[in-house]
Amino acid sequence: MLLRGTLGVLLTLVIVAAFVPPIVSQPQSWYEFPLIPGLEEKARIIFFHVPTAWLSVMAFVTSMFYGIRYLRKRDMMDDLRSSSAAGLGLLFCILATVTGAIWAKFNWGSFWNWDPRETSIFVLLLIYGAYFSLRSAVEVEEKRATLSSVYSIIAAVTVPFFIFIMPRIMTGLHPGAKGDPDGAGPVIDFKMSLNMRVVFFASLIAFTLLFIWMFNLRVRAARLEYRHQLKG
Amino acid sequence: MEFLAEHQLYIVMIIVVGIWLGLFAYLFRLEGRIRKLEKETDRES
Amino acid sequence: MTSAERYSTRWVRATVAVFLKDWHSELRTRYAISALGMFVITTIAMILFSLGSEPASPEVLAGMLWVVLFFAAMSGLSRTFVMEEERGTAMTVQLQAPPSAVYFGKLLFNLVLGAGLTLLTVVLYALLIEGFVIRSTGLFVGIIALGSIGLASASTIIAAIIARANTKGTLYPVLSFPILLPLLMTVISGTRMASEGASWGDAVGEFQILISYIVVVTTTSYLLFEYIWKD
Numbered sequence: 001m002l003l004r005g006t007l008g009v010l011l012t013l014v015i016v017a018a019f020v021p022p023i024v025s026q027p028q029s030w031y032e033f034p035l036i037p038g039l040e041e042k043a044r045i046i047f048f049h050v051p052t053a054w055l056s057v058m059a060f061v062t063s064m065f066y067g068i069r070y071l072r073k074r075d076m077m078d079d080l081r082s083s084s085a086a087g088l089g090l091l092f093c094i095l096a097t098v099t100g101a102i103w104a105k106f107n108w109g110s111f112w113n114w115d116p117r118e119t120s121i122f123v124l125l126l127i128y129g130a131y132f133s134l135r136s137a138v139e140v141e142e143k144r145a146t147l148s149s150v151y152s153i154i155a156a157v158t159v160p161f162f163i164f165i166m167p168r169i170m171t172g173l174h175p176g177a178k179g180d181p182d183g184a185g186p187v188i189d190f191k192m193s194l195n196m197r198v199v200f201f202a203s204l205i206a207f208t209l210l211f212i213w214m215f216n217l218r219v220r221a222a223r224l225e226y227r228h229q230l231k232g
Numbered sequence: 233m234e235f236l237a238e239h240q241l242y243i244v245m246i247i248v249v250g251i252w253l254g255l256f257a258y259l260f261r262l263e264g265r266i267r268k269l270e271k272e273t274d275r276e277s
Numbered sequence: 278m279t280s281a282e283r284y285s286t287r288w289v290r291a292t293v294a295v296f297l298k299d300w301h302s303e304l305r306t307r308y309a310i311s312a313l314g315m316f317v318i319t320t321i322a323m324i325l326f327s328l329g330s331e332p333a334s335p336e337v338l339a340g341m342l343w344v345v346l347f348f349a350a351m352s353g354l355s356r357t358f359v360m361e362e363e364r365g366t367a368m369t370v371q372l373q374a375p376p377s378a379v380y381f382g383k384l385l386f387n388l389v390l391g392a393g394l395t396l397l398t399v400v401l402y403a404l405l406i407e408g409f410v411i412r413s414t415g416l417f418v419g420i421i422a423l424g425s426i427g428l429a430s431a432s433t434i435i436a437a438i439i440a441r442a443n444t445k446g447t448l449y450p451v452l453s454f455p456i457l458l459p460l461l462m463t464v465i466s467g468t469r470m471a472s473e474g475a476s477w478g479d480a481v482g483e484f485q486i487l488i489s490y491i492v493v494v495t496t497t498s499y500l501l502f503e504y505i506w507k508d
Contacts, residue, residue, distance in 0.1 A: 004260065007256075008253075008256050011252055011256075012249055012252060012253070015245065015248050015249050015252060016245065016249065019241055019242065019244065019245035019248070020242070020245065041241075071501075071504050123455055123458055126454060126455040126458075127455045129451070130448075130451050130452045130454070130455055133448055133451055133452070134438070134442060134448060134452060137442045137443075137448055138441075138442045138443075143441060143442075146504055146505065147438050147441055147442055147505065149504075150438060150501045150504055150505055151438055151452065153497065153501060154434060154435075154456060154494070154497055154498070154501065155455060155456060157493055157494070157497045158431075158455075158456050158458075158459055158490070158493070158494065159459075161459035161486060161489075161490055162459055164482075164486055165459055165462050165463055165486060213259065214259070217259065217262060217263055217266060220266050220270065221266055224266070224269050224270065224273060227273055228273075
């Protein structure tokens with residue numbers, strides 16, 4: 001109950017705190033956000049868009065973690081957890097892609113530009129897509145669990161290469177990338193004022209709590225479904 | 233009302249808060265239904 | 278001879294045996310060789326038709342070379358595992374060789390097949406497609422060689438997965454593409470550099486990425502192969 005209460009209050013506060021502070025060029029008081037040239041009012045996207053991208057990565061790591069645990073212990077519950085995490089990851093990955101594309105249309109002039117971060121999220125989408133195609137292709141449960149666990153581990157060890165590849169072959173458009181030697185990587189370093197930072201991290205915490213809750217619900221529903229199948 | 237007409241961004245904020253509270257209530261009820269099903273299933277087995 | 282030595286000799290023998298078994302069956306049927314060869318020829322013909330008499334930039338042509346190589350690999354490199362499942366010989370191999378020997382035997386076979394495929398593609402591509410100029414040949418050969426090894430190493434483990442998933446070919450490129458993307462992006466940029474006449478020093482980063490990619494993918498595959506191979 002503590003988790004749900006904290007989440008409900010925290011995310012409501014985050015939404016209010018993301019919209020209410022006026023954006024001015026010379027912030028005078030604690031509740032004003034600084035004006036970032038080129039972003040203006042659109043800067044507020046960071047409080048919602050970045051947490052979705054963060055969750056899609058965290059879900060990927062969670063899915064891999066339970067994949068490894070399945071391979072070690074051969075417990076079907078771990079496979080249910082692994083696939084549930086991947087399902088949520090796919091959802092947040094799509095949300096991050098769509099919200100990012102809408103924002104990019106108004107900031108960079110087109111929905112898609114193959115910016116390093118856009119490429120990274122695209123790769124993540126491809127991996128989730130491949131993961132679920134593989135799962136739907138295998139009928140036998142144990143085999144499905146093993147193969148998809150192995151696939152998620154292999155995907156996870158190749159993804160870090162993008163951190164080294166991106167800066168070499170493309171230049172970044174993303175905020176945080178300008179004049180930053182490693183700004184073209186998939187990870188973002190925003191230059192935020194202190195009050196923005198507080199709202200941003202509160203939002204990250206709130207979205208993480210939301211993920212934990214949704215993950216918990218999904219696993220429980222998947223377990224019920226699994227037990228139902230065993231009986232019928 | 234006049235305040236809202238002047239600060240239009242707040243209208244959007246109220247809408248987003250509304251959507252979030254709606255989703256929250258939905259998840260909350262979903263959890264209740266899952267809990268009920270869990271009790272039934274675990275009693276049977 | 279100590280027992281460890283005896284074990285490693287046996288392991289090498291098993292690996293070579295797995296490789297030779299595939300090699301001989303390939304020589305008998307020539308399935309993969311002919312499929313790959315025809316694939317490369319039709320794709321290059323397709324590119325020639327679509328280019329017509331329009332001149333394409335070396336950058337575009339460097340990328341297209343890897344499009345051909347990727348899809349050609351996807352059409353042939355899964356054969357070695359799918360064959361075992363189709364013929365029902367997987368069980369026999371499981372009993373006779375340790376999983377790691379099977380993996381490295383199959384990897385060796387795919388490396389050879391991949392090398393042949395790359396050689397054929399590059400020669401045909403360079404001969405038939407005008408405007409594909411390579412200014413630094415040494416760099417080009419290095420990038421192509423490492424790219425081909427990387428392609429084979431990632432394709433082998435994905436082939437093992439799809440053979441088990443009994444979906445045959447359809448899922449192969451879908452599963453392989455995200456895994457191969459870091460490699461493909463690096464080799465495309467490397468090939469582009471070679472066609473522009475860059476020196477070895479410019480491409481140090483590319484080589485570091487390629488070599489570590491091959492090491493990481495092969496090690497992970499070796500560690501995970503047992504789980505896929507044994508039921």
